[in-house]
Amino acid sequence: MATHREIRLRTRPERGLPAPGNLALVTTARPEPAPGEVLLRNRWFAVSAALRTLIGGAVKGAPLPPVEPGDPLFGAAVGEVVSAPDGSGLRPGDLVSHWQGWREYAVVSPSLCTPLGDALPDPVAHLSQGRTAYAALTRGVDLRAGDTVLVTGGAGAVGTMAGQIARLLGAGRVIGSTGSPAKAERLVTELGYDAAVVRGAAAPFAAQLAEAAPDGIDVLLDTVGGEQLSAAVAAARPGARAVLVGALSGQLDPEGTGATARVELDSYPLVLKRISLRGFSPLDHPETEAEWRERFGDWLRAGAITFPHVRVAGMERAAEALREVMRGRHLGAVVVELP
Incomplete structure (x- = not known):
């Protein structure tokens, strides 16, 4: 049986920031795509302080659902297509952005994948906020x-x-x-x-x-x-x-x-x-997604802007990276890079 690893919420922190015991690195069966789904191998995912709210429980009116104990965390990610259904426009090896980070493999609908194309010179820049x-x-x-x-x-x-x-x-x-x-x-x-x-x-x-x-x-x-x-x-x-x-x-x-x-x-x-x-x-303002990507790419290539970020290697360091973000250790975005 093929396996992969993911970061799950074990227990909610009652007060304050998450402690090491609230999160767990779990080895489990690798997800398998149903007909019409895409299988992705994650290459990078973003570590966001906003997860503190999602693991704390429901907040009325929030655009994202809470993470329940036992669930894997989620967030912005860049994945490589392993397999895709016919007619999806996706091919093995393509890089796409999606929202099933915090795991090594993910299964998603083609409609929830955005092909990266060549708008930005570095695929990790798609995880910029x-x-x-x-x-x-x-x-x-x-x-x-x-x-x-x-x-x-x-x-x-x-x-x-x-x-x-x-x-x-x-x-x-x-x-x-x-x-x-x-x-x-x-x-x-x-x-x-x-x-x-x-x-x-x-x-x-x-x-x-x-x-x-x-x-x-x-x-x-x-x-x-x-x-x-x-x-x-x-x-x-x-x-x-x-x-x-x-x-x-x-x-x-x-x-x-x-x-x-x-x-x-x-x-x-x-x-x-x-x-x-x-x-x-x-x-x-969904129209700003493509508009931003084009302007960001132009500014990056012209040297007019930078993407300040820290790369953390390996799923083993992901939970600690989240604690570091919440304690303000780093400047800029924090990205977990998977081998």
């Missing part, structure tokens, strides 16, 4: 030339792309927030940020933001929420636009369940300065 940032800045807010932009969580998978994209779209000043001075330095020296604000530094976050953006901010791309969202509202200029794409302050709360992200906001500035706050998902 740049599309989220691109869609948020082009559809979620009306980014204008010269805008001062704040990206919270600037060192994360979305944030490391968002600062570069904002600059390419014409932003005049780009500020990022992060959790360590070392990451703050890299945002400025490597990723085009003009300044970085460090959460947990001696100076209060709001005071650092006021220094980094003395004239206020025009656009907020928020992946964090919490006190950073509150400080951004206080620093906003009249007519500022905020687009909220994540809630890491709640997802990565060491004492929380990952299902809530509470924030206290002063509503007076929202009214008096006509500030708009908008929750956003790129899933509402």
